Amino acid sequence: MSYYRHHVFFCTNQREDGSQCCAQCGSAGLRDYLKRRTKELALACRGGVRINTAGCLDRCEEGPVLVVYPDAVWYTYVDQEDLDEILTEHLVAGRVVERLRLPD
Amino acid sequence: MSYYRHHVFFCTNQREDGSQCCAQCGSAGLRDYLKRRTKELALACRGGVRINTAGCLDRCEEGPVLVVYPDAVWYTYVDQEDLDEILTEHLVAGRVVERLRLPD
Numbered sequence: 235m236s237y238y239r240h241h242v243f244f245c246t247n248q249r250e251d252g253s254q255c256c257a258q259c260g261s262a263g264l265r266d267y268l269k270r271r272t273k274e275l276a277l278a279c280r281g282g283v284r285i286n287t288a289g290c291l292d293r294c295e296e297g298p299v300l301v302v303y304p305d306a307v308w309y310t311y312v313d314q315e316d317l318d319e320i321l322t323e324h325l326v327a328g329r330v331v332e333r334l335r336l337p338d
Numbered sequence: 339m340s341y342y343r344h345h346v347f348f349c350t351n352q353r354e355d356g357s358q359c360c361a362q363c364g365s366a367g368l369r370d371y372l373k374r375r376t377k378e379l380a381l382a383c384r385g386g387v388r389i390n391t392a393g394c395l396d397r398c399e400e401g402p403v404l405v406v407y408p409d410a411v412w413y414t415y416v417d418q419e420d421l422d423e424i425l426t427e428h429l430v431a432g433r434v435v436e437r438l439r440l441p442d
Contacts, residue, residue, distance in 0.1 A: 236410035237397075237442050241405075241407070241410075243390070243392060280396075284395070284396065286347070286392045286393045286394075287392065287393040288390045288391065288392050288393075289390045289391040289392075290390075291388070291390065292388065303345070303407035303408055303410065304407055304408045304409070304410040305408070306407065338341050
């Protein structure tokens, strides 16, 4: 049993040269949204779900990206609906959302 | 095989009220040190080791903390020597450093 059952890291990095990056795609606001939803659903606790910001995860061209550990499942997402699906399917039910999954 | 064999997240959070936090313990500088060492050793690549900053990992009183995924092993550390040991033992040789390990 890991400290957090699902530990989610959002890349919120802003590249300075204007090239593709997760921050451009509203990743900080969407991270806030998922963090709020996990709190509303009482999932945010030890043994539960933790949502964190991270620095550049170095998959910029595939972004915006997040990764769920210890599962080591990477996702891209566009909007709150995508995050809702990751929340209900993966973080609650433990089922990987294949349509949003990035390759290992 | 996960995208990164070992993906390390350093809490570098600064608490505003002056209470115990990882930033107080020089976590940002020590993260930079480990990041530089992994590059010098050519470990920093896909399939290798990635060092990232993270927001608050919510283990403030046990800090400074870092976590290695997908292993889900948490550590505390004091200085570069501790990080060197985590690097050579865990990140290179795959052996957990029990003396620095935090409980799950």
